[in-house]
Amino acid sequence: MTIQSVAIIGLGLLGGSIGRAVKEFAPTITTTGYDADPAVRETARTLGLVNTVCNSAGEAVSAADLVILCVPVGAMQAATQGFASDLRDDAIISDVGSSKQSVAQDLAAALPNHTIIPAHPVAGTEQSGPQAGFATLFQGRWCILTPPADVDPAAVDALSEFWRALGSRIEIMEPEHHDLVLAVTSHIPHLIAFTIVGTASDLEDVTRGEVIKYSAGGFRDFTRIAASDPVMWRDVFLHNKGAVLEMLGRFTEDLTALQRAIRSGDGDTLFELFDRTRSIRRRIIEEGQDDERPDFGRDH
C-alpha cells in the first residue's frame, strides 16, 4: 500500500505546509484541498498549495488514498460531516491535531467503517493561515502516530512512509501517552506564555509601552508562542483537559517551591535548579530539535 493521492481538509499553516512539502519532496503524489473559508481557498489557488483546490470537501476526498484533517481539534467532527459519504471505502483518514484521545473518539464516531490513524506532526510556527506554510516545516521533526490497536499495519506503514517523504521522523504512541507528553512539551508552555503576556498587558503600575520596550529581557520569547492561533489553542485546552490540568498542577507545585525559596533567601535551591536546566537545552540542540545559534539565531 502506497499513498498516491492525498486530500487536505483545512488549508492553514499545517495544511498549506503539507501541500507545499508534497510538491517539493514527493511530487508524484497528487494533492487536492478544501477549506471552509472561500477566501482561504482563493489564496490557496493563487499560491498553488495543492494541485486542485475544490469547492467542496466531498469533491476533494472522492479519489483520495489519504485524507488529512488540518482543522482545530474542536472542528474535527463537523469537518467529517462535509465529506463522509464521498470517501472511498479504503481511504485512510488522518489528521494533524495536538490532542489525540479526543480526535480518535471523534473520528471513530463520525466514520465507524473507515481506517483511522490519528497523527500529530510536532512542528509549526506562531503564524497561521494559508500563506504561513512552507515546504520544509516537517524536516527533522517528529510525527507521532496513534493507530488504534485493530488497524491494518499496512496502512500505518503507508502513512509513516508519507510523513517520512515530507522529512519527518516517525514515532508510534498510545493516544493517552501522547496527550500527557504533549501537555508538558507543548500545551503547558503555551498556556504559561498566554498567561504571562496577559498578565503583563493588564498591569496598572507598568505601562504596555514599557512592557514592549524592555521585552528583550526574556518576555519577547513568550510573546511568540502567545501569538499562535487562538481557536486552535482554545480547542487544545478544552480537548486535552485531563492531562493539561495534571501537568499544570505539577508546574504550580514547583513554582510555589521556588517562590518559597526566593522569599526565604534560599539561594542554593535556586542555583541547583538553574544549573540543572542547562543540560536539557544542550540535549535538545544535540538531537537537532533547535537552532544552536545564540538567541535562536535572531538578527543582532
Add this chain to the structure above:
Amino acid sequence: MTIQSVAIIGLGLLGGSIGRAVKEFAPTITTTGYDADPAVRETARTLGLVNTVCNSAGEAVSAADLVILCVPVGAMQAATQGFASDLRDDAIISDVGSSKQSVAQDLAAALPNHTIIPAHPVAGTEQSGPQAGFATLFQGRWCILTPPADVDPAAVDALSEFWRALGSRIEIMEPEHHDLVLAVTSHIPHLIAFTIVGTASDLEDVTRGEVIKYSAGGFRDFTRIAASDPVMWRDVFLHNKGAVLEMLGRFTEDLTALQRAIRSGDGDTLFELFDRTRSIRRRIIEEGQDDERPDFGRDH
C-alpha cells in the same frame, strides 16, 4: 565631560560585549579589563576583548573615566573592594546588573564619595563567558539608567553618550520602577522558564528523552532562557525579591483563572485571552524589539 577610558570589571557575556562594541563603534575610547578568574583573563587576552587585560582590578580602574561592573548583582560589593582605593576621584561608577535598587544601595555603601549611576542594558543571550559576547549586542536595545537624585547631570549625559555610541537607546528611570518593570519583562519569564524545564525533567510518566524529542511543540523556547547563567539569575531573584514576589502573585492569580476556565470548559475566556495576546507580539516587532521572521528566524 566625555568618556575617554573605560574599565570593565568582569569579562563575561556583557563585559566582553562592551569591550568588543567599544572597539567597533567607539574606537577612540581606551579599554582596560579585569576578571577574578585567571582563565577568563587569559581568554580575554587571546580574543582581544579590551585593549589591556590587567591582573588586578585596581590596575584596571586606576586611569579610567568610567568603571562598569559586569558581575552578578550579588557580587557587586565584593568586586568594589578590589579597586575602591585605586579609583580616580572623578571616576563614574556604573554597572549592567538586572536589579537596580540593590545595586544602588551596595555601590553607595561601598563607594560613598564617588559618582554612581547604576545602569541596565536590556540585552543578552542565553550564553555566558568571555567568548559569548559580540559587538552588536546593544544595537537598538534600551539601556536604562537609574541615577540618584543628587548626581551630576553632566555625568549622566556622558554615560548616556557612551551607551548611545554602542548602539543603545537610553531611558532614565527610578530604581524602584525599573525593578518592577524588569520583574515582569525579564525576571518572571526567566523564573517560569526555569520552573517548567525543571518540572518536565522530573516527570516519572514522561521520559526526558520524550521531552527532548517533542520539544518543538513550544517547550524548546523555554529551554533557551533556562540555559542562562545560574549564578547571575540566582542573584537577580535574591536581590529583586519584592518586585518578583509581587509579579509572581499576579501571574499565579491569572493562571488559576485560566485553570478554572479549562476545568469548566469555558472556551470564551480562553479565546478572549489568546486573541488579545497577539497584539503585543505585533507591537514588539513594530518597535524593533524582536525578529519579525516566523519562529525567530530559526533554521527550518
